Amino acid sequence: xxxxxxxxxATLERAAVGPVRAATADDRVAGVQPTxxxxxxxAEDVAALLTYANSEQLKVLVRGGGTQLHxxxxxxxxxxxxxxxxxxxxxxxxxxxxxxxxxxxxxxxxFQAALSxxxxxxxxxxxxxxxxxxxxxxxxxxxxxxxxRYGGVRDQIIGVHVARADGTLAKGGGKVVKNVAGFDLxxxxxxxxxxxxxxxxxxxxxxxxxxxxxTAILAPGDEAxxxxxxxxxxxxxxxxxxxxxxxxxxxxxxxxxxxxxGSAEATAEQVAAVVREAGPLGANATTxxxxxxxxxxxxxxxxxxxxxxxxxxVRLKVxxxxxxxxxxxxxxxxxxxxxxxxxxxxxxxxxxxLDVGFAGTPxxxxxxxADLRTAAVAQGGSLVVTDAPPxxxATLxxxxxxxxLALMQRVKAQFDPHNTLNPGxxxxxx
Amino acid sequence: MTAIAxxxxxxxxxxxxxxxxxGLISRPEQLRVYETDGLTVFRQMPALVVLPTTTAxxxxxxxxxxxxxxxxxxxxxxxxxSGGALPIEGCVVIGLSKMQKIHEVDLANQRIVVEPGVxxxxxxxxxxxxxxxxxxxxSSQQVCSIGGxxxxxxxxxxxxxxxxxxxxxxGMEIVTPDGEVVEIGGTxxxxxxxxxxxxxxxxxxxxxxCTKITLRLVQRxxxxxxxxxxxxxxDAAGEAVSGIIGAGIVPSAIEMxxxxxxxxxxxxxxxxxxxxxxxxxxxxxxxxxxxxAAQQVQVETICRExxxxxxxxxxxxxxxxxxxxxxxxxxxxxxxxxxxYIVQDGVIPRTTLPQVLREIAAxxxxxxxRVANVFHAGDGNLHPLVLYPEKExxxxxxxxxxxxxxxxxxxxxxxxxxxxxxxxxxxYMPVMFTEADMDTxxxxxCAFNPNNLCNPGKVYPTPRLCGETPGKYEPHPLxxxxxxxxx
Numbered sequence: 021x022x023x024x025x026x027x028x029x030a031t032l033e034r035a036a037v038g039p040v041r042a043a044t045a046d047d048r049v050a051g052v053q054p055t056x057x058x059x060x061x062x063a064e065d066v067a068a069l070l071t072y073a074n075s076e077q078l079k080v081l082v083r084g085g086g087t088q089l090h091x092x093x094x095x096x097x098x099x100x101x102x103x104x105x106x107x108x109x110x111x112x113x114x115x116x117x118x119x120x121x122x123x124x125x126x127x128x129x130x131f132q133a134a135l136s137x138x139x140x141x142x143x144x145x146x147x148x149x150x151x152x153x154x155x156x157x158x159x160x161x162x163x164x165x166x167x168x169r170y171g172g173v174r175d176q177i178i179g180v181h182v183a184r185a186d187g188t189l190a191k192g193g194g195k196v197v198k199n200v201a202g203f204d205l206x207x208x209x210x211x212x213x214x215x216x217x218x219x220x221x222x223x224x225x226x227x228x229x230x231x232x233x234x235t236a237i238l239a240p241g242d243e244a245x246x247x248x249x250x251x252x253x254x255x256x257x258x259x260x261x262x263x264x265x266x267x268x269x270x271x272x273x274x275x276x277x278x279x280x281x282g283s284a285e286a287t288a289e290q291v292a293a294v295v296r297e298a299g300p301l302g303a304n305a306t307t308x309x310x311x312x313x314x315x316x317x318x319x320x321x322x323x324x325x326x327x328x329x330x331x332x333x334v335r336l337k338v339x340x341x342x343x344x345x346x347x348x349x350x351x352x353x354x355x356x357x358x359x360x361x362x363x364x365x366x367x368x369x370x371x372x373x374l375d376v377g378f379a380g381t382p383x384x385x386x387x388x389x390a391d392l393r394t395a396a397v398a399q400g401g402s403l404v405v406t407d408a409p410p411x412x413x414a415t416l417x418x419x420x421x422x423x424x425l426a427l428m429q430r431v432k433a434q435f436d437p438h439n440t441l442n443p444g445x446x447x448x449x450x
Numbered sequence: 451m452t453a454i455a456x457x458x459x460x461x462x463x464x465x466x467x468x469x470x471x472x473g474l475i476s477r478p479e480q481l482r483v484y485e486t487d488g489l490t491v492f493r494q495m496p497a498l499v500v501l502p503t504t505t506a507x508x509x510x511x512x513x514x515x516x517x518x519x520x521x522x523x524x525x526x527x528x529x530x531x532s533g534g535a536l537p538i539e540g541c542v543v544i545g546l547s548k549m550q551k552i553h554e555v556d557l558a559n560q561r562i563v564v565e566p567g568v569x570x571x572x573x574x575x576x577x578x579x580x581x582x583x584x585x586x587x588x589s590s591q592q593v594c595s596i597g598g599x600x601x602x603x604x605x606x607x608x609x610x611x612x613x614x615x616x617x618x619x620x621g622m623e624i625v626t627p628d629g630e631v632v633e634i635g636g637t638x639x640x641x642x643x644x645x646x647x648x649x650x651x652x653x654x655x656x657x658x659x660c661t662k663i664t665l666r667l668v669q670r671x672x673x674x675x676x677x678x679x680x681x682x683x684x685d686a687a688g689e690a691v692s693g694i695i696g697a698g699i700v701p702s703a704i705e706m707x708x709x710x711x712x713x714x715x716x717x718x719x720x721x722x723x724x725x726x727x728x729x730x731x732x733x734x735x736x737x738x739x740x741x742x743a744a745q746q747v748q749v750e751t752i753c754r755e756x757x758x759x760x761x762x763x764x765x766x767x768x769x770x771x772x773x774x775x776x777x778x779x780x781x782x783x784x785x786x787x788x789x790x791y792i793v794q795d796g797v798i799p800r801t802t803l804p805q806v807l808r809e810i811a812a813x814x815x816x817x818x819x820r821v822a823n824v825f826h827a828g829d830g831n832l833h834p835l836v837l838y839p840e841k842e843x844x845x846x847x848x849x850x851x852x853x854x855x856x857x858x859x860x861x862x863x864x865x866x867x868x869x870x871x872x873x874x875x876x877x878y879m880p881v882m883f884t885e886a887d888m889d890t891x892x893x894x895x896c897a898f899n900p901n902n903l904c905n906p907g908k909v910y911p912t913p914r915l916c917g918e919t920p921g922k923y924e925p926h927p928l929x930x931x932x933x934x935x936x937x
Contacts, residue, residue: 116692116801117830139698161640172639174648175617182890190890194882196797197610198829199864200603200652201871201882202909203891204616207648216644228698251558257581257672259737286741339640341559371639372559400637419642423633427626427898428643434893434916447643 025055028078028099032056035072038065038106047101049081050094050445051410054101061106063181063189063220070218071187073100074440081442082214084125084153088160090407092213092418096444102218104155110134111221112195119178119195121223124155140226143170147321147366147375155219161211164321165262165279168370170227173210179223180206185216185436195223208431214442215450216435230281233261235313236291239304243267243274247346249298250276250369254342256297258290263370264320267349269356269363269378276301276369279317320366334385335407338374338392344399345369351395352376352388359384372401382412393420419447454540458497461518461542465500468510473548475499484543487528487535488590489874491844496523496537503548505623505631505661512659512904513629515542521903524655526566526598529590531793532872534601534654538907544659546597552576553662560667561620561637566597566660570604573665582667585612588868589778600660603652605868607703607777610828611736612668614868616651623662624650627904637664649894654870655905657898671736674702675746676770679753680727680760684708684823687729688803690756691827694733695800697752699745701828703734705777710822711835714783721776724760731827732777780824781835788820788837790844792851795869796858800830809857810834817850819843831867832858856881871909879911889914 032040038060047057060066073080081098083089084105104125113120115138122131128142129150135141145164146157158180163172170176179193182205192205209219238246243265250263261281267274278294280287287309295302308316340348345367356363361380368374378388385408393403397420405418422428425448432439432450444450466474475481476498486493497520502508515522522542525535537543549565552572556562557580562573570591573584587606588594594604600622605614612618621635635647650657681687687706694701707715707730712723723730733749735742750761764770784791798806807823810832814821822835834854838847855865855878865871865878879888888910895902896916906913 114799114801116696117799118695119799161645167639171613171617174645175613184890188886188890190887191883192887192891194797194862194864196799196830196863196867198605198614198797198826198831198867200605200614200868201864201866201875201879202888203894204603204649204652205891205894207616207645208894210645210648212644227700231698254560255558255669257669257738259671282738282741283744285744286738289740290738337640339636339638341556341561341638343556343558373639402636402638402641404642422641422643424643424646426630427632427634427646430897431644431894434897 025099028056032058032069032072035068036065037069037072038062043101049083049089049098049101050413052081052095052098054081054098056099057101057103059103059106063107063183066102066183066218066220067187067189069100069102070183070185070440074186074438077438078440079443080440082218084156085127085149085151087148087152088156088406090410090413091160092445093449094410094414095442098443104218105153107220113138115140118226118228119197119223120226121179121195121221122154123221124153124219126154128152128154128157135226139229141229142224143176143227144173145321154222158210158219158222159212159214163373165264165368167368167373168263169259169261174207176224177206177210177222178225180209181220182209182217183220185438185440189220193223197225213446215432215446217441232284232287233279233281233309233313234287234291235277235279235308235316236294237306237308238276238298238301240273240275241301243272243349244346245301246274246276247349247369249301251342253278253294253297254370256293258293260290260370262368265367265369267365267367269353269361272353332382332385332409332412333377333379334389334405334412336376336389336392337404337406338376338396338401340372340374340396340399340401342369342372344401345372345374348392348395348399352392355388355391359388361385361388385412386416389416422447457518458520458540461514461520462498464514465498465511468514469500469502469507473501473503473507475501484525484528484545485537487525487533488531489533489536489872492533492536492873494537494539496543497540499543499545501545501548505625508544508625508659508661509629509631511542511544512625512627516627516629516901516903519903521906523905524601524659526595526601527569527593529594530598530602530870530872531795532866532870532874534870534872534908536873546595546659549661557582557667560669561664562667563662563664564596565662566595566600568596570594570596570599577667581670583670584618584665585668586615586618589781596663596665597660600651600663601653601655602868602870605831607705607826610704610826611700611702616648618666619647619651619663620666621664622647622650622660624658624660626658627899627901635664654872654909656895656908658904673739673742674734674736675742676732676734676764676773677746677749678723678762678764678773679731679733679758680724681729681731681756681758683728684807685804686757687731688807688827690731690753690758691803692800693752693756694749695828697748699748701733702736703732704828705732706730706825706827707777707780708823710787710820711780711824714787714822715776715780717786718783719776719779721772723776727759732773777824784822784835784837787822788839790838790841792836792847794832794834794836794851794854795866796832796834796855796863797867798830798832798858798861798863802861803827803830806832806857806861810854813850813853813857817846819847819850826867829867830863852878873908876909876911879909
């Protein structure tokens with residue numbers, strides 16, 4: 021069964037905005053049912069669609085691989101679903117300059133595969149399924165374990181082409197690593213969740229593959245002591261790519277995983293140094309290299325929710341100062357225990373981002389989101405719900421408040437005055 | 451007294467009530483200090499200069515300026531090279547040089563919270579004994595301020611590996627052009643919502659005034675090696691740079707100087723650079739000792755294969771400082787070769803370096819002016835120094851400098867890598883960006899600074915009107931015909 025608005029479909033078919041079809045139930049975004057799906061293949065198609073939608077006061081929802089459609093509030097409307105996967109070309113890759121420009125709809129895995137031919141990569145390793153696209157990665161600013169060494173999306177994006185809500189095509193930044201000409205549009209669009217314009221393509225700085233890599237995995241140990249060890253490692257001259265703590269509700273035993281990249285000698289020497297620094301916690305540590313290491317990190321990227329039941333699960337991204345992780349986790353154990361929740365987490369302890377999952381009743385999940393957000397904010401941090409069932413999502417604030425909300429609303433009003441794009445999904449209902 | 455003078459006098463009285471008599475400068479001979487910044491060819495006297503000491507004073511002064519509809523220009527140490535802090539006629543300069551407190555040092559989390567008037571080098575000095583430093587290091591780091599660095603998104607020799615100011619700012623307290631005090635970003639790596647610190651950094655003073663900045667600190671590496679490598683030509687040095695990067699090495703710095711730059715810097719810095727070299731490279735490696743030692747061998751091999759005539763490794767901290775002195779003194783040393791010179795700041799994709807250098811040499815010949823070249827070679831950031839003996843030749847030299855920037859853009863680069871657009875490179879923004887691009891960028895300015903009182907007339911050649919009816923940008927027929935500009 022389709023839910024097409026026949027007149028809209030017919031109009032869009034005439035309007036040269038690329039392929040158009042009637043929407044189905046599979047096209048819902050956080051429970052909101054669009055009527056029409058467009059799948060443009062060029063920036064001009066995207067622009068034409070937005071010009072039309074904006075002038076007709078139609079709302080447009082934007083999707084890439086569809087891996088993060090439950091991020092943010094459910095949209096407040098959306099007649100048109102803009103599916104960006106048709107813009108999937110690698111525009112330019114100059115290995116000598118270590119930069120590449122790619123269209124928004126290309127999958128991250130395909131982009132990485134193309135870059136790998138020159139021994140390079142976009143240094144982002146988010147825990148997302150293979151469907152995730154470049155546009156989605158930029159719009160949600162997701163990162164992974166190795167953000168510790170390489171930084172996040174904002175540190176790697178150097179240029180962006182966007183279609184504004186009114187259909188104007190514009191660019192910011194460029195294709196050189198160092199560039200301060202004009203306001204930093206690439207950073208503004210990073211993490212903006214499609215609320216300011218539609219990302220058409222992006223340019224990134226790249227990194228060479230390291231000559232070798234090694235990962236030390238300590239035997240399970242006391243979580244609080246592991247947190248202290250992670251902070252201690254930060255104060256050494258070791259150069260880890262990732263410091264991850266994996267733990268779960270109910271057990272105070274966690275494992276610490278530390279990854280190094282560089283020459284074979286340097287990685288081996290640093291793994292040994294971690295074991296030394298760990299003292300008793302370093303007993304029975306294992307070191308992974310080669311395929312075994314790659315397998316470990318692939319499994320890690322599947323995220324902490326892998327073994328939780330699919331129903332009534334929330335996934336959280338928590339941002340903390342590294343030294344406050346220990347106390348926050350203690351609060352998480354205590355509250356989750358009292359609310360009878362199961363849960364687990366992967367804590368990027370070096371840079372203070374936590375990927376956390378809880379399962380339980382809707383009421384208890386609402387309660388823990390509120391409690392743990394308070395605990396995070398009290399330490400200068402934040403807590404964002406990155407995934408939740410639509411019914412639950414509709415009853416909580418996925419973002420939390422921001423002292424700069426008024427400024428953000430003014431930015432939105434400039435870029436999208438008719439509230440055409442992804443209405444209502446963002447912080448403060450932007 | 452004219453009406454304007456009366457109004458300024460009233461404003462001055464109200465400002466003085468906020469900052470006290472010591473915080474206000476209104477006598478012409480004292481105002482003159484503020485008529486220019488590091489780009490001294492442009493000069494304009496401000497109406498008043500205010501030196502607030504607290505966030506509340508900044509806020510109140512901004513509110514007064516707004517009430518009187520008098521434009522205001524934020525200023526740090528005044529070392530900017532693009533005229534970003536150049537006053538405009540009848541404006542109030544808000545100087546942040548008295549806000550020099552370091553509020554908090556949090557070594558365990560590698561954070562420091564400072565006021566905008568804190569000098570770049572002070573941050574490192576504050577934490578050096580504990581083994582930390584602040585990574586962005588513009589050549590002016592002994593005198594430039596963090597607030598100025600934020601406005602310009604300053605770089606330096608080490609940003610190839612460690613990034614620019616924007617990569618090291620986590621959050622800020624700002625006073626908006628409306629006079630509101632707002633926290634943007636935070637102390638942790640992410641906060642919900644738009645990346646406002648990401649757009650505030652590098653906004654060249656047009657989005658407001660930062661009054662408190664949370665910076666990341668970096669752990670000093672276990673080992674560090676600096677080599678001075680001589681080549682017979684810039685082509686050979688460029689080949690070595692490509693070889694090093696291509697081998698997967700990310701040095702903490704790779705700097706290049708051509709023969710003319712070497713000649714100049716040796717007169718003043720006496721760093722021992724080989725005077726007969728066609729080019730020298732400074733290659734700095736840092737990291738774990740085992741890694742650095744292995745990379746040093748690789749770098750030497752690559753340089754020799756590219757035709758290096760000499761590889762000199764600094765044996766100790768004094769020698770390292772001496773090698774760096776030669777590089778960091780390069781701009782100032784140009785004065786020994788020519789009384790007047792223009793520093794440019796173009797960026798090119800690294801692979802186009804040999805071609806662009808040939809084009810710069812051809813332009814130099816065509817204009818009959820000497821051009822010395824100093825680059826951050828690792829990231830393709832060129833600093834061509836256009837020498838002109840007579841002051842009257844400025845416009846001629848400026849045209850040459852402009853042609854160099856156009857060459858950079860034609861090769862896929864940028865008109866500025868770290869100095870900013872300011873007033874100096876404003877005419878070249880349309881070489882890089884379309885009208886629609888610039889219109890879009892300025893939506894950001896309209897969100898923060900709709901009345902355009904905060905540092906007006908910078909960066910963008912034509913200010914966008916913020917109250918315009920939203921609609922797709924369509925050039926007016928007169929614009930297309932080149933008859934009218936858009937206002």
